[in-house]
Structures are given as C-alpha cells and as structure tokens.
Amino acid sequence: MFEPRIPVNPAPTGEVIPVITTPPAYDYRHAPTDCFCRHQDPAPAATQSRPAVQMTPGTVLALVGGGTVAVLVIGAVLVSMLLAVAITAASLAICALVIRSLLSSDRQSR
Numbered sequence: 001m002f003e004p005r006i007p008v009n010p011a012p013t014g015e016v017i018p019v020i021t022t023p024p025a026y027d028y029r030h031a032p033t034d035c036f037c038r039h040q041d042p043a044p045a046a047t048q049s050r051p052a053v054q055m056t057p058g059t060v061l062a063l064v065g066g067g068t069v070a071v072l073v074i075g076a077v078l079v080s081m082l083l084a085v086a087i088t089a090a091s092l093a094i095c096a097l098v099i100r101s102l103l104s105s106d107r108q109s110r
Contacts, residue, residue, distance in 0.1 A: 003022075
C-alpha cells in the first residue's frame, strides 16, 4: 500500500531501469467445502492469566505522588498566568484613567 511508485525512466546510456516489484502474497488455504482433507486451523493465542502491568504498593504510591506534584505544578503555572493577566489589566486601567484625567483637565483649562 505504501510502496513508492517510481516510473520506468531510460538511463542516459539508453538502458531501461525496471521497477522493482514484489509478487503478491498468496493464501494457499482453501475453503473447507472445496476438499475433504483435514487442514487444521491455527491455534488460538494463549491468554495471559496475569495482567501485563503489575502494580506494587510502592508503584501506586509513586504514581499518586507524581500525579499530585504534576497537578500542583500545573495549578501554580495557571494561577501565575492569571495573576499576570490581572496585573496587566489593572495597569492598563490605571493608564487609561490617567490619560482621561489629563485630557479632561486640558479641556477645562482652555
């Protein structure tokens, strides 16, 4: 499916470089109604009796501790970003008030 399709181009010497193709894989098994020979189906995969990841009490504590630290760090970063936005908004509001005050005092003095 993802094989590159390179066109056949003549080389400078006049030789034609053929495209390398692989023959399709054939399935030699046939339907059970076609013959009466006894082909066996492949054996089913063995099931595991235990889980793939075993959790010990130390592993559980490490995961809980790591998750707690991750939540605290992400929370601190988000709170600091919110604080930065709030400080920026407050400073812009103060600047707007000062500029408005300067403009209104300029109009009143005329």
